[in-house]
Amino acid sequence: MNCTRRDFLQTGLGSAVLASLPGAFGGVLARTAAAAAQPPAERDTVLVVLQLTGGNDGLNTVIPYAHDEYARRRPTLRFAAGEVHKIDDELGFHPRMEALWRVYQQGHLQIIQGVGSPGADRSHEGAMRIWHTASPERPQMQTGWLGRAADACWNPQAYDAPVVFVGPIAPPFALNAETAVIPAVTAAGDLTLQSRWDSPGHRRATSASGEAAEPVGSPLLRYVRQCASRAGANSKRIQRVLASSGGGDYPSFTLAGHLQTVARLIRADIGIRIVLVELGGGGIGGFDNHANQKGNHCALLGQLSESIGAFVGDLQRDKTLDRVLLMTFSEFGRTLPENGRRGTGHGAGAVTLLVGGRVKGGLTGSHPSLTDLEDGALRVQYDFRRVYAAILDGWLGLDSRAILGASFEPLDIVRA
């Protein structure tokens, strides 16, 4: 892969490719077609990372319903064989997760069991920081793994932002980058130019004015003009997507709205490679259910499942599911034993779900032991960075070793 800045500079393309497009920012809006040329990206795969804030109870997400130990240690929170959506004679999806179960049946969902960090930080902040930095050894490190991926994607011809956060909260630390500016949006319309400020007359007048490139004094000006022309073109593309009827059939959850935004941005084809969305951080407690877990967790998993189900259906209709891989993560799972308040404590390993058209469907790994626990929690079977490495290398075509600071044996997640 050759999308790092160093590689770019070594190839010596320099400013030669920064051919100047003339015209004002608004002026270029009219020349959409000319400006809409595709970037020379080697891949157009997209990663959607879905953060489940608060510590999702993996045991009640993919449920080991057939295990006596599960039923015994979860007297109030357990689900019986008849309630779950069965995967096999051991495991089943939570009753509210029918939509994801269907995705699983279609072969578009991989369940990786027992994913976590080798460290044992069970504070929300500490554990989340580890998932964000991908550095259990040095969690004080100042950048997040997706921020570093954004930095790695930068080159002086990449006029579009490769990484975007969709959501109303402050962007999670995973996106902290040394150099990249990562847009945070709540809707696709945030990336469009407001129409009242882009009058038809303005566009008409502009298209009439010549394309004759004048020499531009500052090389920075050439660069900014290129970005401006793409801003106009991208804005048009997004507006076309927003105006088209096929918006997908999404439930009214906030998460569904965000995934619909993601689908629209993918459809608009504006150079986005990585999107982060979040569930749980905006409300009270999120997935952190120390008491009376059942109702809240049911609601959250229902939102999660139906939102992803709608997203998958939307992308399928659009024939773009093959370009997309969605990964869920949470800072930790929860303890197997209930805590006496119909809740659970902070755990360790948990399931990570991968969804996508080219995801290898099925179960990865064995279910972690329910008797050999670590302070009441499931042991970690897979270092989470093996999932990251598989995604960075195998899916995005980036250099996982550079981004993660070490080599991790990638898990087998993508169909050839």
Place this chain on the structure above:
Amino acid sequence: MANDAMDTPQKPAPDDSGSRPAGDWPEADWAWAPYEPDQQRPWTLERAGHLYRRAALGANWAQLQLALSAGCRLTLDKLLRPPPEALSFNHTYDQYEASAAGSDSADALRAWWLRRMIESPDPLRECLTLFWHNHFAVSNGEVKNGRAMLHYVQMLRRNALGDFRLLLGEMVQSPAVLLGLQAAANRRAQPNENLVRPLFESFALGPQVASDEDVHQAARAFTGLFVFQGRRREIPREHDEGVKDILGQTGNFGRADVVRILLEQDAASRWIVRRLYRWLISEIDDPPADLIEPLAKDFAEDYDILRLTERMLRSNLFFSDRAYRRRVKSPVEFACHIIKGLEATVPTSRLGDQLARLGQNLYHPPTVKGWAGGRHWIHSAALTGRANLAAALLGEEKAYADKLDPWHLAQKYLFADEKSAGQFLLKLFVQDDLDPSTRETLLQGQDANPADSPSERIRRLAGRIVSLPEFQLA
């Protein structure tokens, strides 16, 4: 009024690769000599606008006009020697901030700083405070202590144009810096390199000057320093009293010695000069050593930041096209230039949040290296964000409704009809330095919708001007 108004004796190559042949650079003697306007390089509106962008966070029409009539030297005198009321202004704002800084969050502080940038009678100090915030970059995301951040930025402001030795000395014991770098506990048994490494590699010397061993030894000199509940504490029994070897010097050093030793290195003054060069003059090329050397030598005499700043700002190089539009405005600069240009005050809480979404969250630089700046500020989405922020500021958003009124402002300066008001805005925001087709396009677009009032059309013209690529450059 084209780019060639900014000629230097040497014709610059039109690339930015940084691998320009050395011969392209002007001689240091010429470069740093004070700019004296002459027939070839007259004192123009472009140059006045350039100066105000770099040294004052933008200008309004009256300031530009006054600069033109007073001349370059007097204008610089004024920027470099602020009026007496700046003291009481800053004192008042310090008090506002002190009462706003109660919590873990720095969002209220962020709003006050933006307001201070817009209103301050000493804007150069705010430019330099931002420079140091970017240089000694710690984030409240790590510090999580509004009061510590308040003291840290006020310390930067107090020393922004003062003695770099004192600034560095205060910086290494600022609770915010120690907390932000995870250096709040410096035990004898576990010397902590979290502060010392950036101190060497990013704050004082630049990368690859000191060895790991120097850093390791210096960390021992910092032992005994702690932060408890946001306050600095010295615990003498935790200080390593042994002998340390740091950059060739040997002794039982404490942290003041480390600061002294760092400042004795030639690399220190060179590094700061280069950093300030990037901030004040140009982001797109790395000046050769002989250009940096005279300023570095002079700076090392007494580390007077004001004198260094003054020398740069008065120089031929600063007023040449080596500098003109050779920086990208940060989001904060972008907003300040609009708001100051239109002579209004806007609510800055929401603005702080919007600027964060454009990539510059004051009090929260992304890493210890600060904001990368330059081209990194800009991509298509960032430009869309800037255009939409401009639209919001100019009235699309309720919070700002009617605060900025370019039509009214044009009337105030007697640009009574729509055409002259449009030309006024072009001069105000980009000093009319546009290629003819861009200017034509902008002004033609004005006739588009005659149903609108002139006020509305002028408002939108202002929005389109500040969305121009030219306006994104400082």
